[in-house]
Amino acid sequence: MRLRALEISQKDIKFYLCSFRAKDIVGIYKVDTWRTDNRDGYQRDVIVSRARGFGRFIREGGVSPSSILLNVRENGVLSYRDGYLQIPDETPLWIVDGQHRVKGLKEMIENDGHIDLGEFEFPAVIMNYQNPYEEAKQFVIINRTAKGVRSDLGERFLQRAIEEQGRMSVLAREGLPSSILTGVEWKTRAVNITDRMSTMETSVWKDLIIFPNEPKGDKLVSQKAFSDSLRPILNDRLFERRTDDEITQILINYWNAIKETWAKCFSDPSSYVVQKYAGVFVLHKLLPKVAQFCPTKGDKIVLTKDSFLTIFNKLAQKDQGNGKKFDEDIWANRGRYGMLGTTMKSVSLITDDLSDALENSFGSGQDIEL
Numbered sequence: 102m103r104l105r106a107l108e109i110s111q112k113d114i115k116f117y118l119c120s121f122r123a124k125d126i127v128g129i130y131k132v133d134t135w136r137t138d139n140r141d142g143y144q145r146d147v148i149v150s151r152a153r154g155f156g157r158f159i160r161e162g163g164v165s166p167s168s169i170l171l172n173v174r175e176n177g178v179l180s181y182r183d184g185y186l187q188i189p190d191e192t193p194l195w196i197v198d199g200q201h202r203v204k205g206l207k208e209m210i211e212n213d214g215h216i217d218l219g220e221f222e223f224p225a226v227i228m229n230y231q232n233p234y235e236e237a238k239q240f241v242i243i244n245r246t247a248k249g250v251r252s253d254l255g256e257r258f259l260q261r262a263i264e265e266q267g268r269m270s271v272l273a274r275e276g277l278p279s280s281i282l283t284g285v286e287w288k289t290r291a292v293n294i295t296d297r298m299s300t301m302e303t304s305v306w307k308d309l310i311i312f313p314n315e316p317k318g319d320k321l322v323s324q325k326a327f328s329d330s331l332r333p334i335l336n337d338r339l340f341e342r343r344t345d346d347e348i349t350q351i352l353i354n355y356w357n358a359i360k361e362t363w364a365k366c367f368s369d370p371s372s373y374v375v376q377k378y379a380g381v382f383v384l385h386k387l388l389p390k391v392a393q394f395c396p397t398k399g400d401k402i403v404l405t406k407d408s409f410l411t412i413f414n415k416l417a418q419k420d421q422g423n424g425k426k427f428d429e430d431i432w433a434n435r436g437r438y439g440m441l442g443t444t445m446k447s448v449s450l451i452t453d454d455l456s457d458a459l460e461n462s463f464g465s466g467q468d469i470e471l
Contacts, residue, residue, distance in 0.1 A: 106186035106227075117179070117186050117227040118168070124219030127207040130171075131193045132200050133233060135313045143237035144196075146314045147204045156205030160215055168224035169199025170243070172236045179229055186227070197228070197240045287335040290345055291328035297349040298327070305356045305367065309376070321376045330385040337389040339402070351404045355388060358409035362417050365429040373432045374439045380432065382448045383455070390456050394463040412463070419458055427458060 106119035135142035159165065172195045173179060173188065180187040188194075196203060202223070209215040230236050299310040310327050311320045334340050340348060359375070360366075366373035374380045395408040419427050431437045441447040 102188045102190060102192075104186045104188070105184060106181065107184075108181050108186075115181075115229070117181065118224070119186055119227065120222050120224050122219060123203075123206040123210060123221045123223070126194060126203060127210060127219075129191060129194055130203055131195050133195060133237070137312055137315070141233060141237075143240055144200065147200055149204070149208070152201045152204035153208050154205070155202050156207075156209035156213075156218075159206065159221060160209055160213075160218060165202060165223055168226050169202060170197040170226050170228070170239065171195065171199075172197055172228045172230055172239075174231055174233065174236070176229075176231045179227075188227075194227075195233075195236060197236055198243050199225075287332055288328065290335055290348075291331040292324070293345045294331060294349050294352070295324055295328045297345070298352060301349070301353065303357070304353050305360050321370055322378060322381055326378050327381060330382045333386045334388055339389055339392055352388075354404060354406040355384075355391070355409050357406045358413055359384060361406075361410055362413035363429045363432060366432050372434055373429065373436075374434065375432050377443070379438070379441070379443045379448055379451065382445075383438075383451045386448065386452045387455055390459060394459060412459070415462055416455070416458055419462055427455075 102125060104117075104119040104121070106117040109116045109118060132144050132147070133139070133142045134144045134146055155165075173192060174195060175192060178189050178192055206218055206221060209218045228236070228239065230239075295310060298304045298306040299308065299312075301307060306327075309319075309321045311317055311323045313324065334348065334352075340351075343351070363373075363375060366375040370376040375384070391409065391412055392402055392404060394412050395402045395404055397403065417427050425431070433439050438451050441450060
């Protein structure tokens with residue numbers, strides 16, 4: 102493929118501004134989509150309706166002057182001379198930004214028979230990063246600083262950035278805009294822990310967390326909701342120095358105790374809020390409080406399933422003040438907590454209510470460093 106192009110240099114890195122006919126790219130482009138079997142991917146699945154909407158817009162006479170961003174991962178295959186860029190035929194062009202525009206034209210050309218749209222010409226910028234991480238970095242920079250990429254994939258990029266650059270480099274804001282790095286100290290840990298909670302055999306959350314680009318199916322809560330709910334734990338002085346593995350095991354102990362205490366909520370999770378957005382946020386926000394009532398061994402708090410179970414069993418038998426207990430019914434969709442809704446105000450109200458019940462049952466708790 103030979104394209105008229107303009108070579109641009111930024112800090113010794115070369116890019117090429119050129120134009121493509123739709124028919125020259127629809128058969129060779131690729132998109133690095135995140136999936137559970139491709140965790141280095143960084144893109145969402147294309148939304149076909151959105152893509153087709155763009156295709157119809159162009160078919161009906163619309164224009165699209167904004168450029169798409171492409172990357173060639175192969176080293177040494179690009180040749181630029183006398184204003185022309187040569188790309189070997191069949192070289193994959195990875196779409197970094199613009200997948201819906203290209204997919205829309207592909208739909209119109211290949212599925213709707215509008216062959217004439219193959220001549221549609223649009224501007225493009227071509228990069229030549231061999232490392233897919235650098236490609237993903239440009240995607241996140243564009244979408245977090247200008248468009249607002251979905252947070253679950255943005256947090257997975259931060260996780261990958263630490264793997265590629267090292268935690269200290271990322272925390273020092275080297276090579277990444279500050280807007281991308283908001284919350285990096287806890288968010289990357291939260292994603293790691295969420296992954297573990299979804300895969301470990303002893304976890305009540307095994308195979309129940311919805312990851313990016315996955316259908317909901319029978320799963321209960323999204324990766325973003327679960328990882329965001331871990332913030333009060335990861336920023337709490339009792340837990341912040343624990344490793345991710347240690348916190349995962351504590352959470353497994355904690356949730357197994359919750360399951361044993363309020364068993365009906367887990368046998369029919371759709372009828373209760375325990376394993377929904379509000380329940381996850383409430384129970385994770387409550388964990389540092391619950392930990393204060395666990396027994397100690399020396400100067401350490403014992404955070405085992407049995408420790409948590411003792412506390413929750415006593416809580417479940419406590420009178421709410423109206424003759425009813427803190428049993429499964431309080432968590433039902435039409436129960437006291439379920440009727441409060443899913444706002445963060447509701448989460449705070451439920452957490453405060455449970456905190457008060459714990460203090461009334463056990464006192465003010467222990468002031469112990471882990």
